Amino acid sequence: MKLMYLLQIIFRCTLLALAVYHGAKREARFMKSALLVFAMTFLPALIHVILRVEIDSFSILIYLVILFMTLYLGGSLGYYDRFSWWDRITHFLSGAAFVGFGIATIRAGSDITKILVILFGFNFSITLHVFWEVLEYVSDCVLHGNAQRWQKFHINKNHVSNIHLSEKAIQPAGLVDTMNDFNCCIVGAVLASAVWWFFL
Template sequence: MNFLNLFQFVFRCLTAAMGFYYLLKQKYKIMGSLILILALSFLPEFSNWFMGITIDPYSIIIYLIVLFMALFLGSSLCYYDRYSWWDRTIHFLSGVGFVGFGAAIIKTNADSKKAVILLFGFTFSVTLHIIWEVLEYVSDCLSHGNAQRWQKIHSSVNHVSEKALQPAGLVDTMNDTICCMTGAAAAAAVWWFFI
């Protein structure tokens, strides 16, 4: 058993055990996020089995870490409100991880050059981020939530400085985008020189 298989096995066992624990505690919202994490953890295998897209182990590990950080720790345990750096860290890591997903998609075409593979990986990662920000915006509009930290009075903590020149929602979205692009560029550079 290689490291990736061991990591996935332990990750899924711990996620299922925590889901069972929160079921016994009757905390169904948290249990629901753990079920979603468990289901989404099979996406890399699904893409390999049904589409022939093989994602590298590093990107899969980062993807699983981002899933856990965002859906369980961030949303369910409110780490987004506790730590001002939490959201930016997740966007940076997702930028890093999804470059590998994009590279895996385009590498199904064997004639692709390395520069094209990395450019596609970078743009794929940033595009997923933009789609995520649009979904946050739509969610905020429909549910009057505060995922983009645009509301001045809300139960969530707004980590944007009062001295910011722009509205908090714009600052949050731009910080997220910059972190994602930085992570994607760093991952593309690592791919270029080492992989």
Template sequence: MRSWHVERIASRFIQLVIGLIFVAGVYTRNLSVVVNALLALAATFLPAILRRDWQIRLHPFLGMWLTTAVLLHAIGMLGPYHYIHWWDHVTHTLSASVVAAVGYTAARAIEAHTDAVHFPRQFMFVYILLFTLAVGVFWEVLEFGARLAAEAAGTEAVLVQYGLDDTLVDLIFDSVGAVLVALFGTATLSDTIDSLTERLEQTRP
């Protein structure tokens, strides 16, 4: 069975599961489950949109990589985040690896597109780590802001934040995801980088 066909089947299955999670959130009137399921479901369509509308070549593994990350997050909102202590670590590592891949792909495509930018090979490791941590810090700020807004409005928080210790642990696992991409994931992204560079070339006057 071709890898593209496997990805399509896996994506449809993941979308079905997330759809069921959304229904569960509506049935239980759990706003955080509903909102996160909707966002996760929207994210599962991103690989197809990038391929169809932007002509970005994505390895089938990359599509499943993204959809698996959002699926685990959506499942976590049903309870695993509260009852399985390592669930948050897994989702942060996987999500951070997606962020790292995006940062690396964008940087390499821009570097290939213009002579004004050059990233030394030794610097890329540091760049991937710092980019991922910056996004991770932004996400933690969003979680903190969502909690404060929910407390002020007297409603349930859409994003869950457990305090400073939890934030520091989350950033550690964000770093793990970034390091994994820097060490092992860059080769998988080469074709995507080439197609993104081609897309940038089309924007030249």
């Protein structure tokens, strides 16, 4: 537990250093991203204080990695467009991490069988991903973005991105992207559930 606390302090200090660095270079977008990740690191502690739910250290660690990979590296530095596999890795990890969040939620103040705890954790993770994909869709519709990779060509601040659609694709890129996200999430959630079976 002390190691986790130390890692969180190091992680937050690194984010603040990145925010100062980008602020000095007048890179507002990167600075805001680092500060957003910094603020989101307090979510597990907030959940613990408000809901009395204590999330395990390993799930919190994966959560911190996901934050950095998605919001800073993926969103701000363009890793989603640079590496076609980046999105899949983040969904796989989040599928695994949020099983732990679900298990912590249902175990708080309840005495139920292990199989139901695992099933709830698994379903909790999948449900969060469903909501995430819906939010991506709404964001694309309202803000004309390309989070679900439905546009063959999409101009962002760095370059034109078309790496997510093969010329031989049978299905639209948006559908392929969404289904890949779901599949990676399910694989991560299944593996995490199997690991949790031995720890509960």
